[in-house]
Amino acid sequence: MGIDRKFLLCGLMFAIAGLCLGIYMAASRNHSEMPAHAHIMLVGFVFSFIYATIHRLWLPGITGKLKSIQFLLHQLGALSLAIGLLLLFSGHGNEDSLAPLLGTGAICVLLAMLAMTWMVARARTTT
Numbered sequence: 001m002g003i004d005r006k007f008l009l010c011g012l013m014f015a016i017a018g019l020c021l022g023i024y025m026a027a028s029r030n031h032s033e034m035p036a037h038a039h040i041m042l043v044g045f046v047f048s049f050i051y052a053t054i055h056r057l058w059l060p061g062i063t064g065k066l067k068s069i070q071f072l073l074h075q076l077g078a079l080s081l082a083i084g085l086l087l088l089f090s091g092h093g094n095e096d097s098l099a100p101l102l103g104t105g106a107i108c109v110l111l112a113m114l115a116m117t118w119m120v121a122r123a124r125t126t127t
């Protein structure tokens, strides 16, 4: 399976999880998980969709290990952020105890963005 489709599938799975959480929040009239919902939708779904699109349009046929490393960094980072925020805003842990998970997740998401920027800047394409 191509890296673009992998990003798309992972993003769609984040979307399903984020939408379920959004519907639960709306139905229960308890919006305390809003930051988790927002980041699952935006970092998990929207960013993965953007990365899938970048691969499709600007990096077709790209080779090398960095594309797989970038994929793993983003997915693991988004998952860590999602789990950390869910735990934090459900009262299972505090900012200190969850700092390693949230901090690692945030750094992974940032590193993935830097890696994507590097790949796009170096890609030899006509567009």
Ligand code: HEM
Residues within 6 Å of the ligand: 019, 022, 023, 024, 025, 026, 031, 034, 037, 038, 041, 042, 045, 046
């Ligand atoms: C079934 C669909 C959805 C439901 C039921 C839902 C539900 C909610 C609820 C209840 C809130 C809290 C609002 C508040 O307390 O002010 C919220 C916030 C938010 N949602 Fe959704 N949502 C849905 C889809 C989406 C989608 C598709 C996205 C983005 C791709 C999204 C992104 C956000 C963001 C960024 C916030 C935070 C907004 C802010 O900071 O004020 N949601 N959503």
Ligand code: HEM
Residues within 6 Å of the ligand: 034, 035, 036, 038, 039, 042, 043, 046, 105, 106, 107, 109, 110
């Ligand atoms: C990856 C590292 C990220 C970190 C550490 C981070 C951190 C935060 C923090 C601390 C807040 C305030 C939450 C609150 O006041 O309760 C926030 C809110 C928000 N962030 Fe992020 N963020 C990250 C990535 C992103 C990205 C990539 C997006 C968009 C694509 C985004 C969109 C938002 C939105 C829409 C809100 C307002 C929603 C709310 O109030 O819950 N964040 N973020």
